[in-house]
Amino acid sequence: MLKDILSKDERDVLETLVEESENIVLCCHTNPDGDAIGSCLGMAEYMRYRGKRPLVIVPDLFPDYLQWMPNTEKILRYDKHTAEADAVMAGADLIFCLDFNQTKRTDAMAASLESATARKVMIDHHLEPDMDCALVISRPEMCSTCEMVFRIVWQLDCFTMMTSQFAAPIYCGMMTDTGGFVYNSSSPDIFFIISRLLTKGIDKDKIYRNVYNNYSENRLRLIGYVLYCKLVVVSDYHAAFFTLTKQEQRRFRFIKGDAEGLVNMPLQIKGLKLSISLREDTERPNVVLVSLRSVGNFPCNKVAEAFFNGGGHLNASGGRLECGIDEAVEITKKALSHFASTLK
Structure with missing residues (x-):
């Protein structure tokens, strides 16, 4: 069984923030990788289960080999739709900052993020978090932010309600941030998580091919x-x-x-x-x-x-x-x- 990732106070704060918010944004760092996109899409799927209408905003283009993931077509690119993204940020109640620990890692989007009055939640596994947030969930010992998102949803007793649209991006993010599970992935917990994700009907071999055998x-x-x-x-x-x-x-x-x-x-x-x-x-x-x-x-x-x-x-x-x-x-x-x- 997985050890809880959240303290009781953190869990209470997170659930209250989500419950009290309607306009929820999820964002990640510039040059988004598999963990950044996967954690945003996975958390967005959880938000939909909670009855919310989340919007994922990314600073710029993400690679072709990630665009197979479910709901990527709903992602808003800041560099292409700056005015719209600024308006969404300004009107947000809650902003999830996923897979980055400083606003400067969002480059051109940083000013919009910093000026937003919404409460912010950081979920990240990089060292030395440095952002003004209502809740900081920083776990550098975790292999990826996607692992953290899984653990949060698991601890909140909601994993059984998740579908492959949650499992696929979470698995992809864990896979890419460990180089196909060849580094930073010796914890037995990682493979327990994989076993649970597979119960949602994802094809891990196809996900691997989509990412690593899909180049020009x-x-x-x-x-x-x-x-x-x-x-x-x-x-x-x-x-x-x-x-x-x-x-x-x-x-x-x-x-x-x-x-x-x-x-x-x-x-x-x-x-x-x-x-x-x-x-x-x-x-x-x-x-x-x-x-x-x-x-x-x-x-x-x-x-x-x-x-x-x-x-x-x-x-x-x-x-x-x-x-x-x-x-x-x-x-x-x-x-x-x-x-x-x-x-x-």
């Missing part, structure tokens, strides 16, 4: 190009990094999601501890998006914090540099040198 030919050729031509292996530091410029992204007709999982691949090299991806933002000049992955106890989140204006989890983190790609490479080399003693 260009994506596959991009992977080959990066691994053969761009990968820099720093053997002395048991690390690797690669760059991806705007020109290269245009060459391979890059679309959002095409770089998903690419930063993990160098970790297949025996003995490697750290992998870093440096990708030029195609929409903003002099912005380099940074992804970091590590294995074992090496804290890539500390590297992200110290050198890349970011953070995250022990083995999966991200950041952003406001500079050109050449300068980003030099910063990466300095980062590797700085952490040499723990990488060697």
